[in-house]
Amino acid sequence: MKKRLYRIDGDRKIAGVCGGIAEYFDWDPSLVRLVFALICFLGGFGIILYVLLWVIVPSQSKVL
Numbered sequence: 074m075k076k077r078l079y080r081i082d083g084d085r086k087i088a089g090v091c092g093g094i095a096e097y098f099d100w101d102p103s104l105v106r107l108v109f110a111l112i113c114f115l116g117g118f119g120i121i122l123y124v125l126l127w128v129i130v131p132s133q134s135k136v137l
Contacts, residue, residue: 079133080126088127 081092091109095102112119 078130080130082132082134088123089132090123090126090130093130093133094126 076097078097079093080089081096082089083092085092086106091105092102094100095105109119109123112122
């Protein structure tokens with residue numbers, strides 16, 4: 074079975090992007106959220122990246 078990146082519906086705070094990335098790479102979701110927060114505060118690119126991923130990455134419930 075091929076690994077795919079989805080936005081997670083169960084472990085989500087805003088849109089499920091960080092939860093999906095964490096599940097895909099088998100990382101802790103809190104670590105991914107912390108990295109996104111640091112990117113947001115250190116240059117603002119994290120907000121743009123998060124919104125882009127929100128639009129591009131499909132939701133798990135719509136695909137499965």
